[in-house]
Amino acid sequence: MSPDREPAVTDFRDAEAVPELHEVDCPPELREEIEKAMSRYPDRRSASTPALWAVQRHYGWCSQEGIRQAAAVMQVTPAFLEGVASFYDLLRLEPLGRHRILVCHNISCWMNGADDVLGAFCDAAGIDAHEADHGGASSEDGELFVSGFECMGACDIAPMASIDERYYGPFTDADAATVIDQLRSGAEPMPEKEIARRPAAGGPEPPPDPRVEEGV
Numbered sequence: 678m679s680p681d682r683e684p685a686v687t688d689f690r691d692a693e694a695v696p697e698l699h700e701v702d703c704p705p706e707l708r709e710e711i712e713k714a715m716s717r718y719p720d721r722r723s724a725s726t727p728a729l730w731a732v733q734r735h736y737g738w739c740s741q742e743g744i745r746q747a748a749a750v751m752q753v754t755p756a757f758l759e760g761v762a763s764f765y766d767l768l769r770l771e772p773l774g775r776h777r778i779l780v781c782h783n784i785s786c787w788m789n790g791a792d793d794v795l796g797a798f799c800d801a802a803g804i805d806a807h808e809a810d811h812g813g814a815s816s817e818d819g820e821l822f823v824s825g826f827e828c829m830g831a832c833d834i835a836p837m838a839s840i841d842e843r844y845y846g847p848f849t850d851a852d853a854a855t856v857i858d859q860l861r862s863g864a865e866p867m868p869e870k871e872i873a874r875r876p877a878a879g880g881p882e883p884p885p886d887p888r889v890e891e892g893v
């Protein structure tokens with residue numbers, strides 16, 4: 678580094694020091710969620726991912742403030758948690774959009790039209806499709822983040838997408854505009870396409886066959 682060049686300034690205040698709880702204003706519900714996660718493991722650091730997930734759910738991303746709060750609850754350094762967060766695609770270290778739409782473009786979804794579905798989501802959201810397919814892109818108003826994504830293990834509903842961490846599919850191109858309108862208006866996106874509500878494909882278990890119960 679040249680002598681007149683300033684060293685890079687880290688965004689994290691005291692990233693290497695463990696913050697005390699009284700130094701951060703941790704929302705009680707966030708603290709409770711992190712403590713609950715810690716109680717499941719003999720080593721509190723094992724709760725790092727669920728703690729960061731809780732931070733992201735609370736703030737929409739792993740904000741510096743949220744990471745410091747989690748670090749204070751866990752009694753680890755913010756730098757440690759930032760290191761964990763930077764490893765996982767699904768943990769965001771910058772605000773990317775209130776709603777996150779990850780369109781799978783891996784083999785099963787691709788063979789079933791994922792490229793067109795991704796393009797339709799981008800058109801409806803006003804996002805550049807090339808950018809979305811290469812790391813993701815946000816709408817100008819910051820409401821929507823759309824990204825191509827690798828296989829999410831739900832190939833049986835191809836072409837599918839994860840919307841705000843819930844799986845939906847199979848999607849048609851026309852569905853994309855409907856979903857974007859619903860998200861912008863605060864409505865639930867196409868509940869009939871949510872995997873958790875389907876009687877198969879990982880959804881709720883159907884009632885047992887009465888013949889099984891009766892032992893026939």
Ligand code: FES
Pocket residue numbers: 781782783784785786787827828829830831832833835837
């Ligand atoms: S290929 Fe899309 S979920 Fe597996």
